[in-house]
Amino acid sequence: MQKISIIKSTAVPLPEDNVDTDQIIPARFLKATSREGFGDNLFRDWRYNSDGSPKEDFVLNNDKFQGEILVAGKNFGSGSSREHAAWALYDYGFKVVISSFFADIFKSNALNNGLLPVQVSEQFLNKIFKELEKDPGTIITVDLPEQKVSVDSIGLSESFEISDYKKKCLINGFDDIDYILTLKNEIIDFEKQRVKFS
Amino acid sequence: MGKTLFEKVWERHVVHKVSPSTDLLYIDKHLIHEVTSPQAFSGIEKRGLKVFRPENTVATADHNVPTKDQHLPIREALSRKQVEKLSENCKNHGIELYGLGHPYQGIVHVIGPELGITQPGMTIVCGDSHTSTHGAFGSIAFGIGTSEVEQVFATQCLLQKKPKTMRIKVDGELKKGVLSKDIILYIISKISSSGGTGYFVEYAGSAIESLSMEARMTICNMSIEMGARGGMIAPDETTFEYIQGKEFAPKGENFEKAVADWSQLKSDPDAEFDSEYVFDAADIEPMITYGTNPGMGIKLNELVPAESDLNDENARKSLAKSLNYMGLHQGEKLIGKPVNYVFIGSCTNSRIEDLRLVANYVKGKKKADNITALFIPGSKQVELQAKEEGIDKIFSEAGFELREPGCSACLGMNEDKVPEGEYCVSTSNRNFEGRQGPGARTLLASPLTAAATAINGYISVAE
Numbered sequence: 123m124q125k126i127s128i129i130k131s132t133a134v135p136l137p138e139d140n141v142d143t144d145q146i147i148p149a150r151f152l153k154a155t156s157r158e159g160f161g162d163n164l165f166r167d168w169r170y171n172s173d174g175s176p177k178e179d180f181v182l183n184n185d186k187f188q189g190e191i192l193v194a195g196k197n198f199g200s201g202s203s204r205e206h207a208a209w210a211l212y213d214y215g216f217k218v219v220i221s222s223f224f225a226d227i228f229k230s231n232a233l234n235n236g237l238l239p240v241q242v243s244e245q246f247l248n249k250i251f252k253e254l255e256k257d258p259g260t261i262i263t264v265d266l267p268e269q270k271v272s273v274d275s276i277g278l279s280e281s282f283e284i285s286d287y288k289k290k291c292l293i294n295g296f297d298d299i300d301y302i303l304t305l306k307n308e309i310i311d312f313e314k315q316r317v318k319f320s
Numbered sequence: 321m322g323k324t325l326f327e328k329v330w331e332r333h334v335v336h337k338v339s340p341s342t343d344l345l346y347i348d349k350h351l352i353h354e355v356t357s358p359q360a361f362s363g364i365e366k367r368g369l370k371v372f373r374p375e376n377t378v379a380t381a382d383h384n385v386p387t388k389d390q391h392l393p394i395r396e397a398l399s400r401k402q403v404e405k406l407s408e409n410c411k412n413h414g415i416e417l418y419g420l421g422h423p424y425q426g427i428v429h430v431i432g433p434e435l436g437i438t439q440p441g442m443t444i445v446c447g448d449s450h451t452s453t454h455g456a457f458g459s460i461a462f463g464i465g466t467s468e469v470e471q472v473f474a475t476q477c478l479l480q481k482k483p484k485t486m487r488i489k490v491d492g493e494l495k496k497g498v499l500s501k502d503i504i505l506y507i508i509s510k511i512s513s514s515g516g517t518g519y520f521v522e523y524a525g526s527a528i529e530s531l532s533m534e535a536r537m538t539i540c541n542m543s544i545e546m547g548a549r550g551g552m553i554a555p556d557e558t559t560f561e562y563i564q565g566k567e568f569a570p571k572g573e574n575f576e577k578a579v580a581d582w583s584q585l586k587s588d589p590d591a592e593f594d595s596e597y598v599f600d601a602a603d604i605e606p607m608i609t610y611g612t613n614p615g616m617g618i619k620l621n622e623l624v625p626a627e628s629d630l631n632d633e634n635a636r637k638s639l640a641k642s643l644n645y646m647g648l649h650q651g652e653k654l655i656g657k658p659v660n661y662v663f664i665g666s667c668t669n670s671r672i673e674d675l676r677l678v679a680n681y682v683k684g685k686k687k688a689d690n691i692t693a694l695f696i697p698g699s700k701q702v703e704l705q706a707k708e709e710g711i712d713k714i715f716s717e718a719g720f721e722l723r724e725p726g727c728s729a730c731l732g733m734n735e736d737k738v739p740e741g742e743y744c745v746s747t748s749n750r751n752f753e754g755r756q757g758p759g760a761r762t763l764l765a766s767p768l769t770a771a772a773t774a775i776n777g778y779i780s781v782a783e
């Protein structure tokens with residue numbers, strides 16, 4: 123996993139609520155057996171017409187908006203547990219998703235792939251949307267060690283939460299398995315006394 | 321203070337406390353399928369590891385399989401490759417596979433319970449969000465992502481933040497014609513598609529207790545559609561009776577011992593929940609969704625809401641966007657609206673009781689000419705049972721075809737899709753944009769509503 127620390131970037135706004143993982147990556151693109159290449163089909167049906175031509179009004183087809191940060195409406199990543207959604211966002215080039223609310227499974231999937239979900243207040247989110255509308259070049263800084271997200275041009279900032287453990291993992295590029303393997307003996311001991319009937 | 325059912329089962333599985341909020345949890349059963357496992361297998365292989373406890377793992381092929389001619393090689397190359405990869409991985413790692421052609425094959429959340437793999441008090445995970453289905457037995461069951469599948473492969477454990485607890489009680493007697501699917505669509509319409517996020521739900525109350533195991537599964541299945549990680553129901557006589565005699569259930573003296581233990585698995589009277597809802601069964605009627613998330617549901621005889629009914633600006637925006645996608649209008653009546661597609665299937669409603677109910681309704685009737693109906697049994701065992709009971713004949717006389725098991729048009733990964741712009745009354749669990757095929761418009765409902773719609777050719781309430 124790639125390490126994350128401070129990300130300073132322009133951002134792509136997607137002011138929709140309830141963006142589900144079927145929109146992020148439709149099921150028909152889940153046939154691959156590797157993790158790579160899903161970025162091409164990120165938001166496929168919002169991004170392209172059925173003949174493959176780009177839909178002009180979708181934000182990913184608007185050159186004004188670029189960057190490593192996606193800013194989305196509340197309840198982002200609801201629905202299916204497909205981790206392909208996190209892979210697609212990451213593969214496309216996003217490192218951070220900012221929203222006022224994330225679905226649970228998406229949040230863990232993102233964290234397990236070095237894609238940082240940053241939960242901010244609805245008010246703060248709306249201010250970012252307004253700012254991006256005014257100036258697509260607005261730079262957003264996401265500081266993981268400080269757990270702070272800021273829009274310097276307007277002197278706006280807010281802190282965000284992340285568990286200490288996950289923060290350490292992201293900063294160091296570690297994953298859960300490395301850690302759990304250090305507890306192998308405890309697992310084996312646990313198995314000797316676990317409740318089991320068949 | 322007493323403990324909730326959830327806390328009791330959770331505590332039994334804590335291997336190590338990592339922090340006050342996060343535990344290392346032992347996983348009793350790991351169910352896997354072809355779509356969310358290949359990257360996890362290559363992940364552990366890259367680390368030079370083998371699956372740590374293959375005997376706790378069961379595999380099937382369901383998401384990406386055809387529902388016709390399953391005895392022939394899968395025609396679509398990528399799908400075939402994915403299913404073959406699962407066989408190869410299971411073989412290399414010593415995992416039991418109920419793949420295509422196996423008498424136990426079927427949708428992962430249908431086969432676990434029917435084989436007695438799912439039991440009270442267990443922790444069960446699968447790389448699929450509807451793993452919550454298994455909670456109907458009083459187990460902690462939830463969906464995970466592929467990195468977590470890899471974690472379970474490598475360690476048989478998961479690092480998990482303990483969720484908050486919610487209880488949803490439904491008391492009283494259900495009206496005639498109201499099915500468990502209506503109960504859960506009603507609950508989600510009240511709580512919203514994100515109202516359960518961060519919680520693990522326990523369903524309780526006399527209306528829930530009165531339900532069969534299959535009906536309980538339908539409810540727990542859709543817990544994720546309100547954002548909850550899972551849902552569970554305390555095991556009782558109905559549960560024990562269902563499990564007894566199933567292939568992998570404890571037998572003889574072991575079964576007695578198990579029942580004695582499982583009987584303890586309920587929330588203490590003084591247990592506290594972080595959140596609680598109480599509904600009156602008498603308020604629930606047959607439901608249908610009109611929008612593009614499962615929270616957008618109404619009673620069949622209600623009208624599609626208008627923007628003026630909503631006070632939140634974002635909700636108004638979402639409504640407008642959904643109705644635009646669905647081709648529906650504010651204040652529109654849904655009953656009587658022509659529909660060309662009906663899908664009866666998915667891990668929500670594809671069990672034998674669902675098929676019996678539909679067969680009972682369509683017996684002696686004929687489907688409307690405009691209707692294309694897909695009937696997909698949840699498993700090979702359900703399919704066989706349906707044939708033994710003559711349900712396949714009743715279907716074919718009514719003009720329907722009973723296919724072979726799989727997820728099918730629930731997620732539109734195989735060739736079973738609803739065409740662009742078409743309406744489909746579906747017994748599945750998600751009405752997201754494009755879920756059943758690009759541009760498809762899904763209206764979620766109970767099997768009875770789907771059956772009545774198929775017969776009439778327009779959205780109907782079953783008499």
Ligand code: SF4
Binds near residue numbers: 383427428429450727
């Ligand atoms: S039937 Fe649908 S919801 Fe159930 S496991 Fe299959 S794809 Fe998922």
